Amino acid sequence: MFDHPSDDLSCYTESEIINKIKAWLGTTTGLSPMGIGDDCAVFTPVPKQEYLVSTDALVYGTHFDSSISAQKAGNKLTLRNLSDIAAMGGQPKHATISIISSSKLSIKWLSDFFAGIKETSDQYGLKIVGGDLCRLEGPQFHAVMNIIGSSPRPILRNRAIAKDRIYVTGTLGGSILEKHYCFKPHLSAGQWLSSESLASSMVDITDGIAKELPFLLSDNTSASINLDNIPISDAAWHLSNQNKQIALKKAFCDGEDYELLFTLNSNADHPKFETQWSSRFPNVKLTQIGTIVPSQGADLIIDQSTQKPIDWILGFDHFKT
Amino acid sequence: MFDHPSDDLSCYTESEIINKIKAWLGTTTGLSPMGIGDDCAVFTPVPKQEYLVSTDALVYGTHFDSSISAQKAGNKLTLRNLSDIAAMGGQPKHATISIISSSKLSIKWLSDFFAGIKETSDQYGLKIVGGDLCRLEGPQFHAVMNIIGSSPRPILRNRAIAKDRIYVTGTLGGSILEKHYCFKPHLSAGQWLSSESLASSMVDITDGIAKELPFLLSDNTSASINLDNIPISDAAWHLSNQNKQIALKKAFCDGEDYELLFTLNSNADHPKFETQWSSRFPNVKLTQIGTIVPSQGADLIIDQSTQKPIDWILGFDHFKT
Secondary structure (H helix, E strand, O other): OOOOHHHEHHHOOHHHHHHHHHHHHHHHOOOOOOOOOOOOEEEEEEOOEEEEEEEEEEEEOOOEOOOOOHHHHHHHHHHHHHHHHHOOOOEEEEEEEEEEEOOOOEHHHHHHHHHHHHHHHHHOOOEEEEEEEEEOOOOOEEEEEEEEEEOOOOOOOOOEOOOOEEEEEOOEOOHHHOHHHOOOOOHHHHHHHHHOOOEEEEEEOOOOHHHHHHHHEOOOEEEEEOHHHOOEOHHHHHHOOOOHHHHHHHHHHOOOOOOEEEEEOOOOOHHHHHHHHHHHOOOOOEEEEEEEEEOEOOEOEEEOOOOOEOOOOOOOOOOOO | OOOOHHHEHHHOOHHHHHHHHHHHHHHHOOOOOOOOOOOOEEEEEEOOEEEEEEEEEEEEOOOEOOOOOHHHHHHHHHHHHHHHHHOOOOEEEEEEEEEEEOOOOEHHHHHHHHHHHHHHHHHOOOEEEEEEEEEOOOOOEEEEEEEEEEOOOOOOOOOEOOOOEEEEEOOEOOHHHOHHHOOOOOHHHHHHHHHOOOEEEEEEOOOOHHHHHHHHEOOOEEEEEOHHHOOEOHHHHHHOOOOHHHHHHHHHHOOOOOOEEEEEOOOOOHHHHHHHHHHHOOOOOEEEEEEEEEOEOOEOEEEOOOOOEOOOOOOOOOOOO
16 A cells, blocks of 8 residues: 555656546546536535535644644634635635544643634634544544535636736745744635636635646646746745745745635726725735736746746645655 | 643543534534534525535544455445435435545555545445545545535434334444445435434444434433344354354444434334335345333433343443543
8 A cells, every 4th residue: 555656646746646536536526617626626506506615634744733833723724724715706604624633632732723713713704513533543633624615606727718817915935934824815805706707717825826827727828927026925035035036936836825816807907906906905915927828838837028938936746756 | 732641532532522622612513403413514505405514534544454455445435424424314415535645655556445436426426526635644544525415304313202213224243344344325214214204313323322322312311222122243243252242242332333223203103114114125124122211310221121221331432542
């Protein structure tokens, strides 16, 4: 099971593994939007009523360590899942939580973890309706949350077409300093983009825009990026010792920003859109970082100023080593 | 986090931990059936349309080991969750899968695991609509499945009242020999019990009837059991070397039988019910094992012949050591 170094998970990127799973499941996974691969799964329990399910795990040693309090870990598990709902333009409703834990876990720690889940759930109107407890050997703790949400019009991936403008919320990079456990999921902004049919495609940035930008693209398109417009965070500047090239790379490649990355429909009035955004979400910075263009061969991300591929970027990958 | 032996998870039963979580969450978990604690969570996305979500994990080292093929492990993850849907009288619809794995996991193993998921999903009309992949250090593999199902009338726990008859499907005990990875979830039987409003309360037997029987009871009731009627499995007889007392204990206390344990409404015509069952489900053995009686103090399970508590039984508990 674990001793096949020539063909184990570390030989493939996360996208490659997801594509394999799609192939393995065949017709058992439905056609998009009913198949796998977006921020949330979409299902239609009653005709014309689309629902979303997010699934996201929080693993001790991977997503948090003992430098973060149990309450902040509970906040983070909930916020991560809310961000997936936001990325579809959805409204969170009900959640389940699976706890897989060592029996040596302290009750005080678990109590604080649930206090964090409760705090964030109450803030966003989420109800915890069920779950599961399961024991594991060794000093380990994993929690998996699923949020069920509603969306009259889910905003999917791979729908951006040429001339759509590419926008990003907030600032990027260096989330490891603090943001990764205390960000704000952009639920209201996502819901507004959905209800007004403004966004052609949207994801939340969990693994860096270098990895997320290609997810926006429909066939035969590329993302043409204005590097001068990338909103680099103070944390990324700080971590790069004010070196612009390093800071830019952090903004492109660091994980866990949980900002929204989306494309505005090319037929939308973009100055009006930007004005409306500023008045509706005055605390959510919005930046146009590029435009979707017809495909330039196999290169999915292109520097707008040189028209050459941006090949110094590589998003975070969960498996490939 | 893991070094508090005087107050860690091993100091409490699973039920005690679930009650703590309920208290910690307070109003963030809704009132039953919208709260936590049943086989599935119940949620109502549209008025009068009740949906179910099951959450169940499969952990390498806990629920399976390398003596079972990857395909059978995939079968089992799916069957476990289907059994939870069956225990509410529901119909399975859509599922998500979270994989938390070492990057050293062999692709062949994962492919076989998904072949098992596909096989069982296809058999029961389940679509896999989404999921998540997450890396973990060390030779580990956990999968969490959530199934979303529908039920016009979910059959809940803690609803059995005095005079309701207690029934169990199949035979009990010794599932470790084989049944734990190749059982049949009783979906059709559960759906029939729900649609005809026959069952007042129902669970699936994951941790032994010793632990599950109390879940059926409403306040101030006990389960009065006819020990001569307990359907002991061949596997339990075999594992107990044909010793009746040991075999009976295995039937009460072994985990992972995944049979249905339910109470028939006292106003139902029970001979007619049993006749209808035999004709509808000729391959599903049905046994009345007792009756709900007014409470006899704190004892929840009573021997019908002696009227004394059955105190030699103890169900499987995930945490308490």
